[in-house]
Amino acid sequence: MMTLKVNGHDHQIDAPPDTPLLYVLRDELNLNAAKYGCGLGQCGACTVIVDGKAVFSCVTPLLLLEGKQVTTLEGLGTIDAPAPIQRAFMEEQAAQCGYCIAGMMMRAQALLQKNPKPTDEQIRAELEPHLCRCGTHMRILRAVHRASHLMDTASSSSTTIGSAR
Amino acid sequence: MNGPVVIDRRRMLAGGGALIVSFSLPAVLAQDQTAPAPAPKPPGSLANTPFLDSWIRIDADGGITVFSGKAEIGQGFKTAFQQIAAEELDVPFASLKVVTADTRRTANEGYTSGSNSMKDSGTAIQNAAAQVRELLIAEAARRLNLPAESFRTENGAVIAPDGQRLGYGDLVAGDMLHVQAQPKSRLKDPATYKVMGQPVPRVDIPAKVTGGAAYIQDMRLPGMVHARVVRPPSYGAQLTECDTSAIERLPGVVKVIRNGNFMAVVAQKEFQAIKAMRALSMAAKWRETPGLPKQDDLPRLLTGLPSQDAIILERSDPSAIAQKTIEATYTRPYQSHGSIGPSCAIAQSANDAMTVWTHTQGVYPDRQGIAEMLHLPPASVHLIHVEGSGCYGHNGADDAAADAALIARELPGVPVRVQWMREQEHGWEPFGPAMVTKLKASLDSNGAISSWNFEVWSNTHSMRPGGAGSMLAAQHMAQPIPLPAPKPIPLPEGGGDRNAIPIYKFPNAHVVHHFIPAMPVRVSAMRALGAYHNVFSIESFMDELAEIAGTDAVEFRLKHLDDPRGRAVIEKAAQEFGWQKGQKAPPDRGFGFAFARYKNLAAYCAIASEVEVNRETGRPRLVRAVAAVDSGQVVNPDGLINQIEGAILQSMSWTLYEAVTFDDTRITSIDWQTYPILRFNAVPQKIDVHIINRPGQPFLGSGETGQGPAAASVANAIANATGKRLRDLPLTRKKIKDAIDA
Numbered sequence: 007m008m009t010l011k012v013n014g015h016d017h018q019i020d021a022p023p024d025t026p027l028l029y030v031l032r033d034e035l036n037l038n039a040a041k042y043g044c045g046l047g048q049c050g051a052c053t054v055i056v057d058g059k060a061v062f063s064c065v066t067p068l069l070l071l072e073g074k075q076v077t078t079l080e081g082l083g084t085i086d087a088p089a090p091i092q093r094a095f096m097e098e099q100a101a102q103c104g105y106c107i108a109g110m111m112m113r114a115q116a117l118l119q120k121n122p123k124p125t126d127e128q129i130r131a132e133l134e135p136h137l138c139r140c141g142t143h144m145r146i147l148r149a150v151h152r153a154s155h156l157m158d159t160a161s162s163s164s165t166t167i168g169s170a171r
Numbered sequence: 172m173n174g175p176v177v178i179d180r181r182r183m184l185a186g187g188g189a190l191i192v193s194f195s196l197p198a199v200l201a202q203d204q205t206a207p208a209p210a211p212k213p214p215g216s217l218a219n220t221p222f223l224d225s226w227i228r229i230d231a232d233g234g235i236t237v238f239s240g241k242a243e244i245g246q247g248f249k250t251a252f253q254q255i256a257a258e259e260l261d262v263p264f265a266s267l268k269v270v271t272a273d274t275r276r277t278a279n280e281g282y283t284s285g286s287n288s289m290k291d292s293g294t295a296i297q298n299a300a301a302q303v304r305e306l307l308i309a310e311a312a313r314r315l316n317l318p319a320e321s322f323r324t325e326n327g328a329v330i331a332p333d334g335q336r337l338g339y340g341d342l343v344a345g346d347m348l349h350v351q352a353q354p355k356s357r358l359k360d361p362a363t364y365k366v367m368g369q370p371v372p373r374v375d376i377p378a379k380v381t382g383g384a385a386y387i388q389d390m391r392l393p394g395m396v397h398a399r400v401v402r403p404p405s406y407g408a409q410l411t412e413c414d415t416s417a418i419e420r421l422p423g424v425v426k427v428i429r430n431g432n433f434m435a436v437v438a439q440k441e442f443q444a445i446k447a448m449r450a451l452s453m454a455a456k457w458r459e460t461p462g463l464p465k466q467d468d469l470p471r472l473l474t475g476l477p478s479q480d481a482i483i484l485e486r487s488d489p490s491a492i493a494q495k496t497i498e499a500t501y502t503r504p505y506q507s508h509g510s511i512g513p514s515c516a517i518a519q520s521a522n523d524a525m526t527v528w529t530h531t532q533g534v535y536p537d538r539q540g541i542a543e544m545l546h547l548p549p550a551s552v553h554l555i556h557v558e559g560s561g562c563y564g565h566n567g568a569d570d571a572a573a574d575a576a577l578i579a580r581e582l583p584g585v586p587v588r589v590q591w592m593r594e595q596e597h598g599w600e601p602f603g604p605a606m607v608t609k610l611k612a613s614l615d616s617n618g619a620i621s622s623w624n625f626e627v628w629s630n631t632h633s634m635r636p637g638g639a640g641s642m643l644a645a646q647h648m649a650q651p652i653p654l655p656a657p658k659p660i661p662l663p664e665g666g667g668d669r670n671a672i673p674i675y676k677f678p679n680a681h682v683v684h685h686f687i688p689a690m691p692v693r694v695s696a697m698r699a700l701g702a703y704h705n706v707f708s709i710e711s712f713m714d715e716l717a718e719i720a721g722t723d724a725v726e727f728r729l730k731h732l733d734d735p736r737g738r739a740v741i742e743k744a745a746q747e748f749g750w751q752k753g754q755k756a757p758p759d760r761g762f763g764f765a766f767a768r769y770k771n772l773a774a775y776c777a778i779a780s781e782v783e784v785n786r787e788t789g790r791p792r793l794v795r796a797v798a799a800v801d802s803g804q805v806v807n808p809d810g811l812i813n814q815i816e817g818a819i820l821q822s823m824s825w826t827l828y829e830a831v832t833f834d835d836t837r838i839t840s841i842d843w844q845t846y847p848i849l850r851f852n853a854v855p856q857k858i859d860v861h862i863i864n865r866p867g868q869p870f871l872g873s874g875e876t877g878q879g880p881a882a883a884s885v886a887n888a889i890a891n892a893t894g895k896r897l898r899d900l901p902l903t904r905k906k907i908k909d910a911i912d913a
Contacts (some may be wrong), residue, residue: 103245103561141820
């Protein structure tokens, strides 16, 4: 039994320590966003954020996660209250089949957390580990730019509200 | 992506009826030599499924459900269907629900393939909705005893002349919608459209970007267990020994299944199943037979295999005189669908019946295959489509459905979820067939094409189920069901010969389809079927001819094309790209152009592209592409643009990088390392898609329209950049470098 912190909540996990995080998220916690794509760290569909960094959950065993903070797409926002990155992907209609998208969004989110205003080249370089087979790349790039803008607007408007008080 | 459409509902209803028809028809003809004209049929899939309530149902509370037998596979047509129904019914978009592909609930629309969903299902829904609206108006008129013409509809209600609102739910009664569709509908004037033609956001995207249960992979049924299959290491491999006792004792293992060469493990948890699968894989000993052809020698192999030859175009005009003749051979390797999510299915067996949740493109044909495999009547098998990862044709979806059913039969009452591993999807899916085309053409003294010879060699492009023999589980079980004999898909849609007939006017033309029955590698339908390679070949060769004629590539195409809608997309793409006669691309760059009308009967698409080639490494990069598309009446312009953008990027990936690899026994491209595809470092700077809308014209579909033109446009740009013509797909960095250095 080990404690795993996911999306701000502690979970008691009873799984062998070599179990990849992906299967803990999907099978133990019933989370959908992280997807099985290759199990080899080649496609990015399983990407989640661990302590601020994008990681492939399919090749990250449970034993490495003691005391760490795991964030999945579900932890960013909801369908009714989407996070900026989720709003951005909706507004840009940045999906076809969408199977790769949750992983893409998590790496983009990690990038934006440490670099809120990335250049187009930086976004492309960051997303290099991720595959999209439908060819939605142009929209994905636009959505990450839009998310950067939305986060910027959100943080500046909250500052405004704060100072007005 | 077509195949035999199995209309088994009709077959069941017909019963002995077929006998009566076959006897009565000649009798009628004998009495009356002038056969009566066949009764006009309603359009789209209404022709086969004519009852309006097969498509649209209205509840007493006004809730409206639209039914389609097509499967949403990421193209976004669920949203488009909802727009069509909302428009013709005059109800708010959000008030509708769309149910897709389910053998107990929806029409049998065969496969979701061939860019036919809008044409088949979209047209059926449009006409059914219009006729339902008429029936509702008629009912209101009857109740108020006023002429129907004095009513209008608005927002889910019929409005009487005095402003009284009669809600659709109040008006609909009993079997009112259980009537056959009329051949003609009173459709709305496109000029009045409010929902159709708008870029309505897709209904499925919010769940997909927030971690909702959006895919079959996300389904969790009560008591569900996880299975993994252990596939043979190669085609035809025979299991010689396997001690499963140790595997049965592994943690969580519920069952180990061996049925001939079919093996699977079932466990409580998914990772337990994976561990058990690995152990079982280690325990299994196989006898393998080297049976694969030499990969380097594919073109010679294909053209040397026995073939059934058909002349599919013969045109002769002796007055056209050849001045100069050239010939060329183009080749395509086997290519993979490359779904990001390996195939998945859930099955549950109960009381001699089987329910299967699947991302197949054909719930009815798959039902027939699974029923045959399990020796069950089709009515006892229920297939429900649930969206999966994009498939782009016949990938492992149908096989996974059969796997799940065969395993679930061993565990009555328990829902069994199977997902393939990456190496299984890459190694066992049916690939897009390898192809060879040989072209020969002559120019006359005016630089126009006087004669055109085109020969294509190809396997079938559909081994989709219908029969169980198309499914791996049925092939591998102890009492195997043999693979059905492959058949060519008939023209005008065609398979290996899809788009083999040129759309251009050539005075002399000869086109031959060499259909090769023998399939050394497992193949089936992949997005655009033969059109990908045929259009690549034709449009590359058009550029070769244009160059010899000394004519601009766009001008050369227009010179040979009468079709006004084709000319319009060519002109639009050229204009938006900034195509100039006599233009010169920047250093190390090239411009390319290509055009096709998909299947010569569906959407028109022209693509201009700019490609950069690194002369040191040979590495090509698509810098930008501009497309123009005419898909008839547009329902959702953003959805259409999304499809064409995707087609350009996916086809560019096929064209520059992709080939299935194998040794004499095994498929060796089994993951993304060994089968590389497009990554972000090669994504263009810009893709622009321009739509030519045709209000009121039939829906032409779009899913497969861009594959051929994108390939040829990129190839032509590479030739323009390097001065070297590459004809063997994929146009890899190494081939380009070798050509530059030659």
